[in-house]
Amino acid sequence: MEGRFTRPLSSDPRHVALADLPERETAYPPIRDFALIGDTLSAALVARDGAIEFLCLPDFDGDAVFTGMLDARRGGRFFVGPLTCGEATRSYIGESAVLRTLHHTPQGVLEVTDLMPIGKRGDGSVGGERQVLRMVKALEGQPELGVLINPMLDWGTTLPDFRQDEDGSWQMEFGSDGLRFVSDVDLAPVAPGALAGSCTLETGETRFVMLTSASPDARPVTPDTPARELDRTLAYWTQVNTGCKPDGPFREAIMRSAVTLHLLHYNNSGALLAAPTAGLPEVMGGARNYDYRFCWIRDATFVLHAFFSLDLPECAENFFRWLMQAARHSAPRLGVFYSIGKEHDPGTRELTALEGYRGSAPLIIGNDAQGQLQLDGYGAVLDCARMYVRHGGTLSEEEQTRLQGYAQAAMLDWTLPDNGLWEIPGSRQHHTYSKAMCWQALDAWLDLIEMGAVRDDPTGYRSEHSRIREHVLSQAWNAEIGAFTGAIGRDWLDASVLLLPRIGIVEADDPKMVATFKTLKRELSEGPHFRRYPTGLDGLPGDEGHFMACGFWAADYLTRAGRLEEAEAQIAGLLASANDLGLMPEEIDAATGEHLGNFPQAFSHAGLIAASVALEEARGARRDCN
Template identity: 50%
Template sequence: MPNDTAQPTPFTRISTERHEGYIPIGNHAVIGDTSTVGLIAGDGSLDWLCMPQFDGDAIFAELLDRYRGGVCRVALAEPEEGERIISRRYRDRMPILETLHETPQGAIKVSDAMDLPVDGCLTRGHRVLRLIEVTDGEPEIDITVAPRPNFGAVLPHLRKDEDGLWYCDTANGEVLIETDLPLERTCGGTLRLRQKLEPKSFHYLVITYTENECGPMGEGAAWETLERVAHQWEEKLQDFDYDGPYGTYVERSLITLLLLTHADTGAVVAAPTVGLPETIGGIRNYDYRYCWLRDAAFVLNAFLDLGFTDEGTAFFRWLMEASRETAPQLGTFYDIRGRSGPDPEPLTAYEGYRGSGPVIRGNDAMDQLQLDVYGSMLYAAVCYVDNGGTLSDSECQLLQGFARVVRDQWTLPDNGLWEMPGSRRHHTYSKAMCWSALDCYVLLCERGIIEDNPEPFRQEANVIKRTVLEDAWNEERGAFMGAIGGDWLDAAVLLLPRIGIIAADDPRMVSTFEAITDELADGPYYRRYADGVDGLDGTEGTFVVCGFWAADYLARAGRCEDAARQIDGMIEGFNDLGLMAEEYDPATKQMLGNFPQGFSHAGMIAAASALRDALAKRDA
């Protein structure tokens, strides 16, 4: 039975309005088991769940197709008279979702979570717990369970055993549906229930994915598992170490990064979703369930800065192992097992979120040249060492290889941080990160961590720095351009002071910030670049992490009050649970792109930490 200890976090009423049949992207909560996550909409719909890993096949995907995607919905029936009210919260300091469903006939509280490994092992398979407590009256519950394995390509056959358990097969395992409520099979591979519940009663619904035989859980074990998972999250978050501003939001961003971490390998995926559009009805519908090296330094720094050295170490070790496949060259991203991403393929069964198709599994950025990733990897190594980590001989050899690639290839054009298709360019951010790669390598050599002569790399770094600060500067525009020889602005250039290639209060950087803000900002939100720069048709929303980069810049420039106002403005775009997507549309106040986005949450942590450090420096 549930723990009745009072929780201080208030419930927040949530809208269940749909647009063209779809719940808004930002309406979702996330739960997870450190192998994969589920997304639960405000109306009680578990409408995204891939099994058994982040990049596995979808079991439920109503998020991408309202007809064929599949869903597990737990809610109250719409009352004939009166209003149905839904409100929710996370239990404090943990990703356990509690949702109140209230009607004039009665109310229920649904607690949603995923089972966590014990001693590193999920002995009973991957499990979603949906536990129901009647808190008032005799409410009429409405449950739909419609699994659609293999990305909705086939309609599953649901079978029932002698114990009343329902099963359906997937490509590599089976889904077990267990409940104490009398679900009935309807047409089309769907289970339904609509009935009144007894006052003060407790019920459970457990969805299990397993590749081996797995017996029933039972109601008592389901509630006990929920409390054990709560205790595990409490223990995990005891390591949280942050004494700066925006602590609640920093902690929720950390929890989100932990949910995006694959515990078995240490990999951190960019996002757990596929094909959520950057503009409704557009073609920018990408698969982000992989590990982007461009994110590595931000994510690693977040873990280590907040005291999560185990996760930071595991992630750094994964980075080193994954990069061996292509070393000394680096790919743009790798899957959670450290392999190059799969070839893109369309998921033809899905219409896409609000008709935004095609939905593509995989990502064609895998074959691009992105030179900034070398800086991300070398910077991550220095960050790791600065926090007490040690490098093995083989890791030192890997880093030597990366440094030599940068020394030999930094003059090449590339696709840049934003993975622009078409002709390659001499992106300013890529050049600056090449400088960072060599600067970090020199530092590792000078400390005696890597045995090599640093002088040739120092000399090349100086050449790169002059190139960035002279050739990327446009006197007429009074700003550093997005690419050498280009005439467009890039919000990533706001990171130059963070990289260390120029001071934030340098007059050139001050005017660059003003130019980027004038052209790319919409209130506190920033676009990556102007429409048409990437050669793609259409537009996109503001890119969430860029707004945090603006705050990071302001903090480093000593403009602490402005940095705080910038972060305050960004927080207004969070959902009620403190979660962020990849992009945001200030006009409609809707989230766009994949959700939740690790880059956005790592950006929040970085901006708050930069402000913390700036305040400490100012007050010293």
């Protein structure tokens, strides 16, 4: 079988990725065209045409190996697919994170199976290695296979130096051990920092390419390694999802969300990433390009609820334990977010070598929101503790003391202005959601006292609990607008107030809440999609899209208001914007359906689970009443 690349190589080695891949309609595929594979330690985004275009190693927040999503010319890719473009159809195998893509080309049908092998305990591949396995099979005809490996290290600034070992594999320096590419496709240097190979396959013929550690202790790759790792990984996903049996019309979407959250659940610490990517724009060509490879405290209650609702107790336990440890050095104060494996402020760094997705710059890794004050975190953490105890968990003496500190901080700090959960630039305000979450913090603490999970005198908490509720329901209401507004004494709207009934501070059928939903629906929504707040409020250039999670909060509200058919239609409308694999972004352009922001977004998937579970519980309660 003859190996060949038909396209001439660019004279600039940084352009190899574009020169050798099959011709694309655009240098930057839509964000919705990407799939996610991972091993609970890191993750890779795979384009529909077969190019891995985002991968950091050894962990989610590690150094970038491939970042073609952020620069089509200089970012680097790991391509395994047909040399001739054709229609591509793809799906995950069952309820796993193993991706299977069928490429229908004029020469035949090529099947590519992509995975990051995962061991029995979810600790990456056996031995703790990070691996990416790409298995190829010719299903029909004589399809032509192309392989291009073009890493760009340190976020587009450094070409790797490849060397070939005696066994034919190729190694490059990376971290302490280096990386190795093993394949039964003949690979050869085609330019500095790039390897390529190609061949024509007969029907039934197979090939593979594997990225793995170059450590001397790494397991050897043998001809039976691909099949063994595939079986091991599929067995892992079967085992981990055993108890996850959601009901209702959105079962398939919930299961995909469960797998997605599990992929973002960093096994080494228990943290859950907001998203596995950095720099994907909320505004095309604009400056809203953030690093989301951290765990935000505001997400915590939705994450833990999802794990418990889907009967994933090990995930719930690990996440709660991480949550209890993450802020121990700053307690009783909470940070806005935390690194997935450590507590220190990661700082920020501008990536000047990459142009950004479709020219969206500047690109910043790290995040500078850590200096903000977000009071909603107290409610998120204490609600998680309440949820944990209700599901049979027990709190250590140290944890009880720390939680008491959060309750006392909420009782003292709720009168302060803060930056709010959306981290809006400018002066601090008295955000309605923040104050409601301080109420939830005391509500949860009083429940924990009543359950006997903690020891404390409830008297002072009860008094302040009532005071916060009265303040929110009277002062956040704007009769002229006909809604609870985003901040006390302000006239702007905020979709986060849709959560007030879920928090428990007001009933969904309260006339003020009914009016609020009507106003928010009129002013912030387009179809099933809701903006976080009015365009231009944050003072940043460009108009961001509609926030997926806010749409699910609207469905949650409708359920609690007893409007179950509307809630189901709301969820279905939002899911129509997911990609063909059921993955959801942070934001959506409601007019075009274009995905925006880092992808896939945990907040969106957790929002789906919360809204769907609430809907099924309400339907069950209605059936019981009848």
